[in-house]
Amino acid sequence: MNNFQYKRVSSPIAAITELAKDPAAKLVAGGTNLIDLMKYGVMSPDKLVDVNHLNFNEIVKQDGSLHIGATVRNAVASANADVLKYQPLLSQAMLSGASPQLRNKATMGGNLLQRTRCGYFYDISAPCNKRQPGSGCGAMGGYNRMHAIFGASSSCIAVNPSDMNVALTALDAVILVTGPKGDRKIPISDFHRLPGTHPELDTTLDRKEIITGIVIPDNAFAANTTYIKVRDRASYAFALISVAVAMELEGTTIKDIRLAMGGVAHKPWRLKEAEQMLKGKQASVENFKMAAELAMKGARAYEHNAFKLKLAPNTMIQALKTASGIKA
Structure with missing residues (x-):
């Protein structure tokens, strides 16, 4: 060091x-x-x-939203009464990430800024455009089992490692930041970047800005949420595939729904076409299979991660079944 x-x-x-x-x-x-x-x-x-020591350590329910400060620890947020009552999906995702010891230290703002766990990024002897722009992508022709199937570029096929980010994406969270030019709000869908030709840039946050908090708008999803994470071992492992589901049901009809996937792209991957297909439809395995097929449009695998093309839709179907309470 x-x-x-x-x-x-x-x-x-x-x-x-x-x-x-x-x-x-x-x-x-x-x-x-x-x-x-x-x-x-x-x-x-x-x-x-x-x-x-900045005063961003509160969780407050106000103005039709849940406000979470940037320095709130992950362990505190995941156990907070308001989070559990109004946004349980967030708690589910955070509890599936890292170890209890890490959650006791990690902050909400820091989790948003987590960098990829790509082995080539961590190996300073290997080429990596994210670590050293212009050096190449070692994962492209190397061992790429953990890597992207959506939104990748010829410069980078790494994935965002955060579970929390996937849940926040499904919940339409807004990131509060401040900098030399004042305060601004960034929808989480615009906060993380796809790699393009500049994979060294993970987010749209300016270098001189800091995150002050996260705002999650109120919704009617609390009764029907789930976060499923498929990983190599049950504890302290990053997602091969994860799926966040938040839905509002009227009987067995899907009135509203949010879907996001992790372990598949440089940013949490929102599944808006599948959401639109499911709105107003019956919560059924048949409809879930159709939505999962739609969600996989444009997916591209590499030599060692082709299994994700099957694992991702199957995980999505299971997450939809769990959230809706369907047993079949």
Whole structure:
């Protein structure tokens, strides 16, 4: 690990100032991802700006939304009474991610900014356009079992590793940020990027901006949500495929629905065509199979991850059955 300066800040303005005057500075809160990247030599910031003491640690139900501060720990959010009552999908997703120890340290803002777990990104001897732009993509012709089937480019086929991000995408969350130009709100669908020709850019967040919170609009999904994560082992493993489902039922009719998939793209993958197909339809296995087939349009596999083309729709069908209460 490289030598670095450490600066603790107590106000958003102080954090923004430190980022503005030092292009190599990085924010640190829980540090569960950043410190690992520093240990591996993947990232070598000259300065760490500690934002743990910023006052973004509340969860408040107000104004038709659930507001969650950026420095709230994942463990706190997943057990919060309002989260469990109004947005249980978020809790389900976070509880399926990482270990209890990591959830006790990881923050909501940090989870949004998690970097990929692609082995070629972590291996500093391997080519990786995300780590070193222009060096190539080792995964493209290498071992790509964990990699994308949607939205990839010739520059990068890595996937977003976060479970929380998938749930927030299904719930139409909005990310609150502040920077030198003031406050702004970013819909989560616009927050994470596809790789394109600049896979080194994970999000649309400006380098001098900081995340202050997350807002989830009220919905009628609480009674029918599920997050299913298929992984190599039951504990502390990243998703091969995950599916977030939130639906509103009137009897057995799907009045409204949100669907998102993880482990398949550089950003959480929203399944809007499948949502539109299911709205107003009966909750049935037949309709779920049709929606899953529609969701897989445009999917492309690589040498070692072709199994995802079957695993993804099957996981989606099971998640829809679970959320709707269908047993067949």
